[in-house]
Amino acid sequence: MRRPRLALSLALTGAVLALPGCMYKATPDPELSAKDKEWMALVPEPEIDRRFARYMIEDPTGEAPGTIVVETRERQLYYVLPDRKAIRYGVTVGDEAYGWSGTARIFRKAAWPDWHPPAEMIKRWPHVHAMQGGPANPLGARALYLADGTGKDTLYRIHGTNEPERIGQAASSGCIRMRNIDVVDLYNRVGADARVIVR
Template structure:
């Protein structure tokens, strides 16, 4: 091998080495396989749930474990209305945090209550006053069947104060864009994948605390 071929070959190897050690650009949260799996399709549900379009959700509202020092005991749900988060309190100052949407005028009820019971793919029955305001809902006065278009989504957790139904729910939604916003009729809405996860973790009679601004 003559000197010219040696130099050319060495230069090629050096260039190849440089290319091989280049750093890839970090993935955005919406491209992260961890979140793509977390919010992927759920075909085994009674009504198969499609994947979430994560580009329509602020990554700040993706489900994750966070530091959350609180006097509330583990297993309690805490709705942080101003910041649009729902926390499931864990041991050792941690919590599982979910992004949520709230009512247009804020979550108008606050205080301590409990999740009396849960339903998978619930029927939605609009309150009479809602039907009076929106006559197009008359056909659902006696209940809207479960399904992907049902406003309660894949799961509903029913909030009772003592023995009284507050009429507020923690429920699912297909409307990804609404997470982190005040748009619903007053309930706390989570992505369907998140409310399915939450409902699997909390039993009936789970305490819930709703914090106002």
């Protein structure tokens, strides 16, 4: 009598554990250049919280393919794919004082970009300074530069990070930070002039 119950219990447990597999599908890491591998190895990655891992999912946004949607409360970024699918990435968003929402477009993409902090940031934190691209640079491995509806630079970016331990937090000055491996993946997928919605 016990064995059928045990088998049924194990089967039910397996079915429950399989449910996330139906909803979330891990995606392979993008191919990296030699420089990517060398520099990304210098930014220690903490063990990732599975809630903020990169997954292919059913699209929850309803937006057109090629659109980026950032859900700040969820600390998630969605890249919308055809066939009602999306890639979901965990992100760091702006803290309460510097968060923003709205619609923008990507007007520039850059690998291992130099960082030029805006005057407002330097005023708040006099210790920050311009920096060449590299593993210590706060923009990380890639950056997507955002313009408003008139084409003016918003000064906000979607970019990598040298603080991957903050993914899932509200800790930036308004930019959307991603793990370096994730921002490379997004950079490879997203087109120039892609629409970005921050909610």
